[in-house]
Amino acid sequence: MHDIRLIRDNPEPFVTGLIRRGSSKEAAQALLDKLLGLDDRRRAAIAAAQSVQERRNALSREVGEAKKAKDEARAQALMAEVAALKDRAPELEAEEREALAELDRELAAIPNTPLDAVPTGADEHDNVERHQHGAKRNYAFTPKQHFEIGEGLGLMDFETAAKLSGARFVVLKGQLARLERALGQFMLDVHTGEHGYTEVNPPLLVRDDAMFGTAQLPKFEDDQFSVTAGRAQADAAAGSHWLIPTAEVPLTNLVRESILSEEELPKRFTALTPCFRAEAGSAGRDTRGMIRQHQFTKVELVSITTPETSGEEHERMLAAAEEILKRLELHYRVVTLCTGDMGFASQKTYDIEVWLPGQDAYREISSCSVCGDFQARRMQARFRAAGAKQTRLVHTLNGSGTAVGRALVAVLETWQNADGSVTIPPVLRPYMMGQTTVEAVA
Known part of the structure; x- marks a missing residue:
């Protein structure tokens, strides 16, 4: 704000x-x-x-x-x-x-203003590639898309999910359910054990002021899922909450209406949570598969810093998210989003786009943004330097570290085999009880 x-x-x-x-x-x-x-x-x-x-x-x-x-x-x-x-x-x-x-x-209702270093542009076509990691794999067969692989394994069920909940949901079973869980655990272990993030298990339901603090409200109300307590509750308004669209909301709001000491900064939080999005503007887009769903799992990274260190923290957060994809041995590129493609609260955003062989395309798997004091002003989150009388607004950053569902998609498409099985990346095998492949249900 x-x-x-x-x-x-x-x-x-x-x-x-x-x-x-x-x-x-x-x-x-x-x-x-x-x-x-x-x-x-x-x-x-x-x-x-x-x-x-x-x-x-x-x-x-x-x-x-x-x-x-x-x-x-x-x-x-x-x-x-x-x-x-x-x-x-x-x-x-x-x-x-x-x-x-x-x-x-x-x-x-006014978006954040971009930093000078952000390229000016109208949409994703004006984003600027920063660098790539790895190379596209060559296959002796035509690579399949993730939903073809998952359904072929008998472990990815969209039809049953639709009966339970409607479109844009999936039921994962057996080894694919375990593989998704393994991905989330692996990401948390890396970020907490090596990158200095504190793991948090936050509420999945938040109030209006928390959503306002990170700028999901009021502008993006139609993209959210609201829930209300049961009809028998005397005060229905007291039971009104929002399902989190990302753990950015509760993690960033951990410092709302507080005055931190400069010595406490930076604060770095991470969480593995379900996320919920209405996808109000996505009619006709990614209707098959797990790319764009109403419910998905994500590991979120949030940093609270001083204004002087937020730029450096942005680069650090990007490197932390990249490390996950490097260890999964996935090919990806990093792009700097142009002004027309940035999020509402962002001053500058890096997107990590992973290569999906089945789609023959790069798709976003992580987005790392520095927001300056835009969210902090909405949350009244401040800090005081040692010996200073006046307080200053903190700077906030958030990023995916990474989207677990999309990481699963990338693993399935990148590590697929000609017989329909999927090789488990070596880094995940300890989380899969030593299993090396995911094979079709007998």
Whole structure:
């Protein structure tokens, strides 16, 4: 969320950022004028309220002087003016609240402004490749897609999942269920044992303010799943929650409404959780398979840092996510997202795209973003340097370390064999009780 004071004091970077995000110059200027107009209205109400209070205080003193001088007529006139001003004060307070609420609504709907290093572009076609790791494998057969492999093994069942829950769900069985669990455990072990992340088992249900804090609300409400407690509950509103779209939400909100010491930073959290997304804008896209589902598993990485170290932390987080794919011996590339393809809260984002032989395409498997103080301002998350009186907003970062379901897809397609079996990557075999292949159910 943006700070209206910073916008007022230095509007040019704000307008430039909106234009780079795809806004026209005219629309960006109109939005700036609207924000400043709302802030002017709020400030005018505050100034008027202060003036009223000062006048009431002065009149009260004059009432005392009039009474002391036994000038009852003047005292009564002054008291009538005090009463009128007293009635005016709530009106001004309401006007301030209304202007502030409208200003906050407008600010909450504006995306973060990109860093200068982010390439300007309209969509994914303008993303810039940063580097690649490994190479595409050669197969002596035509590689299959993951759902063909899984269904051929008899261990991936979309039909039964549809009977249970509808489209965009899957039932994994036997060794594929174990393999997905192995992937998640492997990722957690690497991130906690080698990369310094603290494992967290967070709630999967969160309240509005947590979703607002990481900018899922209000703009992306249609992409979320909301749940309400049973009908018998007396206060239905108290039972209203959201299923997390990613563990970024609870992990980042661990520091909401708090003041940390600089010595506590950086804080690094990781979690392996189910995630839930409505995929509201994905009609017709990836309708087969596990690429785009309403429920999926992901290992999330979250960092809380100082402004001075967030750029370095972004590179560190990317390296941590890459290490997972390297050990799984998967071919991938890293791209820097352009301004038109970045997430709402991001200042800069790296996507890791894994190569899927069956699809003959790169697909996103991790997205690592630095958000600056955009989320921290919404959460009121601050820190204080040693000896400093003033607090400062922390910087937040988040990334997939990685998406477990998509990692399973990549393993199936990359490590598939001509007979329909799948070789288990060596790094996962300790988690699979030494098993080396996944074969069809007899």
